[in-house]
Amino acid sequence: MKAKILIVDDEPDALKLIEYNLREAGFHVFTAANGTRAIELARRHLPNLVLLDLMLPEVDGIEVCKTLRRDPDTADMPIIMLTAKAEEMDRVIGLEVGADDYVTKPFSPRELVLRIKNILRRNGGSDNKVQAVVEIKDIVINPEKHEVILGKDKILLTATEFKLLYILASRQGRVQSRERLLEDVWEYEADVYTRTVDTHMRRLRKKLGRGAEFIETVRGVGYRFVE
DSSP, X not given: OOOEEEEEOSOHHHHHHHHHHHHHTTOEEEEESSHHHHHHHHHHHOOSEEEEESSOSSSOHHHHHHHHHHSXXXXXXXXXXXXXXXXXXXXXXXXXXXXXXXXXXXXXXXXXXXXXXXXXXXXXXXXXXXXXOEEETTEEEETTTTEEEETTEEEOOOHHHHHHHHHHHHTTTSOEEHHHHIIXXXXXXXXXXXXXXXXXXXXXXXXXXXXXXXXXXXXXXXXXXXX
């Protein structure tokens, strides 16, 4: 079955270019030109991924992202922010409100398709090898069920947050550099912005609540999962 992609962009030429390339890559595509329509289509069709422009009429991309993350039906839906804004603060804001990735215009259609496929592979758990359940103290991380239990509480994570936590926990006690996490979680080269890791880590710690104590920052290097 074809993966469903929702493209949200108010620039007609950009929308047509992205739609053409994604259809050529074998995706089933929906499009929206404003934030209100994007939320409606996301809830109706439950796409496998949303490509979301930051600057939109009516409801901007930040608010669309926040709305989708608050709705249980769309909370773990992968979102890639797509925008002409290149400043670091715009990237950080997009990631902090729940985006999984960030692509700046102008972009290579081939790179965009690869980013989408990487995220869908993470979200679908398409690796052939079986990943073991990780149990440390009162936290249980089950990759087959995409489930994190902390004490008696179930912690809802996006696919990216889950993979980040699982990698840290399965390598308990070993420091993971930001560059290594970029390669292993996002499948990026190490020269891509490492701020992406820090922003996702803040989101992950916030969701874990008291469980955030499991993740230790190693200043100047990266992160480590500790008991």
